[in-house]
Amino acid sequence: MTQDQWTTVADVASAVCLLGGAFLAFAAGVGVLRFPDLLARMHAGTKPQVLGLALVLIGLALRLRSGGAVWALVLVAVFQMLTAPVAAHMVGRAGYRTGKVRSDLLVVDELTNDQELAQVRDQGRPDDDDPRD
Amino acid sequence: MTAVIWVCGILITVGAVLAVIRAEKGPSMLDRTVALDIVVTAMIVAVALYGAVERRTDVVPVLVVLSLVGFVGSVTIARFASVEPEGEGRVRTREEIAAQEAERMDAEDEAEGTRRTDRREGFDEHHGGGAEGEVRG
Numbered sequence: 422m423t424q425d426q427w428t429t430v431a432d433v434a435s436a437v438c439l440l441g442g443a444f445l446a447f448a449a450g451v452g453v454l455r456f457p458d459l460l461a462r463m464h465a466g467t468k469p470q471v472l473g474l475a476l477v478l479i480g481l482a483l484r485l486r487s488g489g490a491v492w493a494l495v496l497v498a499v500f501q502m503l504t505a506p507v508a509a510h511m512v513g514r515a516g517y518r519t520g521k522v523r524s525d526l527l528v529v530d531e532l533t534n535d536q537e538l539a540q541v542r543d544q545g546r547p548d549d550d551d552p553r554d
Numbered sequence: 555m556t557a558v559i560w561v562c563g564i565l566i567t568v569g570a571v572l573a574v575i576r577a578e579k580g581p582s583m584l585d586r587t588v589a590l591d592i593v594v595t596a597m598i599v600a601v602a603l604y605g606a607v608e609r610r611t612d613v614v615p616v617l618v619v620l621s622l623v624g625f626v627g628s629v630t631i632a633r634f635a636s637v638e639p640e641g642e643g644r645v646r647t648r649e650e651i652a653a654q655e656a657e658r659m660d661a662e663d664e665a666e667g668t669r670r671t672d673r674r675e676g677f678d679e680h681h682g683g684g685a686e687g688e689v690r691g
Binding site: 432435436439440442443444446447448449450451453454459462463466469470473474477478480481484485487489490493494496497500501504505507508511512514515516519521 | 555558561562563565566568569570571572573575576582584585587588589591592595596598599602603605606607609611614615617618621622624625628629632633635
């Protein structure tokens, strides 16, 4: 194929990736508005944070096609993949501890079970610290 | 390409607006955090779309900064989230605020009054004192 055809292919692939990323951002907006509790909203919110961002960055890289900028985009993607789980963990834990999680919507709730077991096990010992810590 | 840009722009805008609606309604601080995270992500996607349209490489540092800021914001709010009393998320009316202010002022006046009478009655206020473990003759 000639250079022109390769350029067209890259542009079309870029457009598809950008559309996918934009659709995930839209889906996150719908999900965060309609879902019933904190964990479900977090689930909707993480779609564009990793997959959507990766798609958009691939789309941007296919359009820019220059070495230095593409490495910076890889940096953005890696950084987002490192930080998104940390932020989600903090928000989820804070939500659980402040009672924002609706346990009637959960299929499996291992943390509550473990906490109850730990409390039963600790009975008889002096209650020296908060069992939730 | 123009149609793709318009469709992408509309999808991102609608998603961000829906997230802002959730941030306004959000019954708790954490719901608002999640919603604002989505707004930041929508901003990143929009900036990347702009860069792709104009073939501009100078917007890439903006993407790095935006992804940093979103992380710091949500972690900070989650760290200081606490159990909110019932009705905390509601915006208070003017009368309620006035009543609470009056109550607080009364409490402060009372505390000030007791402190004054204590001093008048000769309560000894210890400011410092002898050194710890001092040997007295």
